[in-house]
Amino acid sequence: MAAESRDGALSLLRLLEDLPGERRLEEPLAPYTTFRIGGPAWVLFFPHTVEALAEAVQRARREDIPYRIIGGGAKVLFPDTGFPGLVIHTGWLRHIQEMENGIWVEPGFPISGLVKRGLWVLAGVPGSAGGAVVMNAGTRYGSISSYVISVQTLLPNGTVAMLPSQECRFSYRSSVFREKRLPVLGVGLRLPEEIRPVADLLAERQRTQPLDYPSAGCVFRNPEGISAGWLIDQAGLKGARVGDAKISEKHANFIVNLGQARATHVLSLIAEAQEAVYRSFGLSLSLELEVISS
Ligand SMILES: Cc1cc2nc3c(=O)[nH]c(=O)nc-3n(C[C@H](O)[C@H](O)[C@H](O)COP(=O)(O)OP(=O)(O)OC[C@H]3O[C@@H](n4cnc5c(N)ncnc54)[C@H](O)[C@@H]3O)c2cc1C
Known part of the structure; x- marks a missing residue:
């Protein structure tokens, strides 16, 4: 990490030092995302209370420090170069x-x-x-x-x-x-009055989604009345691969990480899918995935 970033990370650590929670300096983000992709955050903070979460956000805003909050990390793509700022993880806040x-x-x-x-x-x-x-x-x-x-x-x-x-x-x-x-x-x-067993719903997902590999679920929003996966499939991109990122053969709206995929690989596939669908159907696919820039 460059000296400037190191200074930024250390001063961010000081900014949060009195808040109840756990702080990790220059912590790689990949393990905290379902995609298993992402370089280090300057500081990854796990507040122990909701008040500490709010105060951390408040301080980051006041000091103009880039910040992001993550929960399960199931819809985010962080850059390979990491996040030059504060990432707040809500894992402790489960009351x-x-x-x-x-x-x-x-x-x-x-x-x-x-x-x-x-x-x-x-x-x-x-x-x-x-x-x-x-x-x-x-x-x-x-x-x-x-x-x-x-x-x-x-x-x-x-x-x-x-x-x-x-x-x-x-x-x-x-x-x-x-x-x-x-x-x-x-x-x-409020919770629904009707209770339904979920085993069938889970089995249906198992059948239709590539759950054996890390991913972030559907990458694109479905355009009105059409499935984005169907469009990508029809545009001939099922199975397309860049590095270890691949458009799933099981569900073409999923990009899966075959092992060592990088954010840049995923972004190339995203651009390829958008171009191909636009060429074939004149439709612009917008992102459901939260692509975070550094
Ligand atoms: C295999 C798989 C299947 C999926 N299937 C579905 C599906 O069927 N339907 C569906 O809707 N989604 C699906 N998803 C996507 C994902 O599960 C949902 O979007 C989920 O709501 C993400 O929750 P998270 O806590 O992981 O959010 P994260 O990925 O941690 O964050 C998502 C966004 O919310 C922000 N955020 C998170 N927590 C907070 C907070 N407390 N305050 C402010 N901002 C916050 C983040 O900054 C980011 O912008 C799937 C994902 C995977 C990997």
Whole structure:
């Protein structure tokens, strides 16, 4: 790491030193993502409390330090060169509380835990409650937005606010938290009354998705009424490979990491798929994957 980056990382470490949590200097991000790709963050911080998460965001904003929050890392692609700033991991923030009309969970609470509590529509979706809210995660059976009562966030002016669902601007795989990069500090959810066994749903995913290799799920949003995977397949790109990144033969909207894939390989395949689909169908594929630049 260059001396300038090292100084930046050390001063960031000092900025956070009084906050309850664990700090790792120059920590490679690949192990914290389902893609298993990504160079080191200056500092990777695991806050022990939601207040520490909010305070870390506040300080990074004040000092103009680039920052990102991650949960399960199931929808992110970090550069091979890493992230010159602060990455905050919500892994410790997993508290759950019963409410009269549902549950309240901290952002790191796993989606699989929500499924166990009855949110069957998200069966098989990896990641955290915070990431699910940001991405408005969903399956063909429904999205998390239909169950959100309210979300606690930190507004750009530094106030903690409780946004009711209608103010979260949920849309297909997006929300105000994704658009404006607002932290999700907690979420209130109502749970469906109908309880469904999820074994069939998981088996269906096992059959249709390449779950044997690291990936970040679907790379592109489906254009209105058409599957992006079908378009990529029809454009002849199933199985296309750059380095160890490959467009899955099982599901062409997945790029899988065969072992040593780098972010640059994935980005080349993304560009190839977009060009091929545009050439064949005149459609521009937009990204569902969160590509993070350094
Ligand atoms: C095999 C596989 C299958 C998948 N299937 C589906 C599917 O069926 N449906 C679907 O919707 N998704 C699917 N995904 C994608 C992923 O599971 C979802 O997008 C999930 O919601 C990501 O949660 P996460 O905690 O991993 O988010 P991360 O990847 O950690 O983060 C995603 C985004 O949210 C931000 N973020 C995370 N936590 C916070 C927070 N607390 N506050 C503010 N910002 C935050 C990050 O900065 C980033 O922009 C799949 C992924 C994989 C690997």
